[in-house]
Amino acid sequence: MQILTTAAGLQAHTESARQAGRRIGLVPTMGALHAGHLQLVQAARAECDEVIATIFVNPTQFNNAEDFRLYPRVPDADAVLLAPAGCTALFAPSVEEMYPQPTVLRFDFGDLERVMEGAHRPGHFNGVATVVSKLFHLARPHRAYFGQKDWQQVAVVRQLVADLSFDLEIVARPTIREADGLAMSxxxxxxxxxxxxxxxxxxxxxxxxxxxxxxxxxxxxxxxxxxxxxxxxxxxxxxxxxxxxxxxxxxxxxxxxxxxxxxxxxxxxxxxxxxxxxxxxx
Missing domain, CATH: 3.30.1300.10 (Pantoate-beta-alanine ligase, C-terminal domain)
Structure with missing residues (x-):
């Protein structure tokens, strides 16, 4: 498994894979991986030749600074889990790499984001759409994999793909739960x-x-x-x-x-x- 930390490195890696005729699956995550994430990697490996997982705690989708500060970060343990699950490349950029300058673009998903998470976390889906757009542009995947636990996020990302004509398929996989029913998170x-x-x-x-x-x-x-x-x-x-x-x-x-x-x-x-x-x- 290759570990990539720069946008240029990710672009070069995926362009080489595309030129070789390899299908690319992308699994965007914020790390602190669990079985739900690994299910996405395994699904991507079953359907694609190249599987790129991303680990990036995206500051623009947090509307609570304390939540961002306390979000679990265990990059070394995450890397150990990814390769056996079928990941061929890990993209783990810094904040400065993903946001070399402040973003001014604003997304509006209409009624889709005015309820539930969108209503209670102002700006959250703008941050999600921003980082996902960047990852789609950099990785140019054929398929991108998301978990259904974030049902509204999947709906927003599907709308993003449709509105911006990204040439990829969104694959949503079922929520993975602990034995007592708690959704893995x-x-x-x-x-x-x-x-x-x-x-x-x-x-x-x-x-x-x-x-x-x-x-x-x-x-x-x-x-x-x-x-x-x-x-x-x-x-x-x-x-x-x-x-x-x-x-x-x-x-x-x-x-x-x-x-x-x-x-x-x-x-x-x-x-x-x-x-x-x-x-x-x-």
């Missing part, structure tokens, strides 16, 4: 023992809500019961629970026949912000 490393013990409640609430959707409870009833269950845990501070259309991400007053529903939540647990979602086919 780099931020889980920051949970202390009491918070970690309470964390499975998030998925329990989502699965209960999914059953209620299937039983025909209205979106408002599902939301109210989920919010009450979350509020009952003293260690947990709910931020939002949404019952939304899985494609548009807009909140539902009533279900639309034949359209999937996505249940999304965000909550603070022991000072750590976690998100999760479940998709319900109807």
């Amino acid at each position: 780099s931020r889980n490393r920051r949970l202390d023992a009491p918070a970690r013990a309470a964390a499975p409640l998030l998925y329990q609430v989502l699965t209960a809500a999914a059953e209620q959707v299937q039983q025909g409870l209205s979106p408002l009833q599902v939301q109210a019961q989920a919010e009450a269950a979350l509020a009952a845990e003293p260690l947990l501070t709910p931020e939002y629970f949404a019952v939304a259309d899985a494609q548009t991400l807009q909140p539902l007053a009533a279900y639309v026949p034949g359209r999937a529903v996505v249940l999304c939540l965000a909550a603070h647990l022991g000072g750590v912000r976690l998100i999760d979602n479940v998709v319900v086919e109807r």
Whole structure:
């Protein structure tokens, strides 16, 4: 596995691969890798000749300076995990390499980003779109792999690809969970023992809500019961629970026949912000 740290080095590497007729898969991450990330690398290896993982804690997508400061960074341990999973090159640039000058470009994804994460983290998706655009330009992948735990992010990236005509396919892979249901996340490393013990409640609430959707409870009833269950845990501070259309991400007053529903939540647990979602086919 090659380790690349400069934009020029990444461009040279991927251009050589393209000229050799090799298909390129890109797996963008912020590091502190877990089985969910490795699943993406393995999927890319099964479908592509060249697999490039990126590790970059992107400052422009954090609207909380303390969250950025505390985000787990374990680059040496990450590198050890990547090669056995099928990664052929790791791109690990510095902030100065990715942002040689301040960016002034602003993205607006309309209603897609005015709900959930976009509403609670102003500027977050602008930062995501900025760094993902840079990575797509530099790596020129045929496919890029993302996890469905960040459902809204995947929707935004798909819109970005469509609007800017990037010549690549977005591949979304299912959320990988711990044995007790907690969605794997780099931020889980920051949970202390009491918070970690309470964390499975998030998925329990989502699965209960999914059953209620299937039983025909209205979106408002599902939301109210989920919010009450979350509020009952003293260690947990709910931020939002949404019952939304899985494609548009807009909140539902009533279900639309034949359209999937996505249940999304965000909550603070022991000072750590976690998100999760479940998709319900109807």
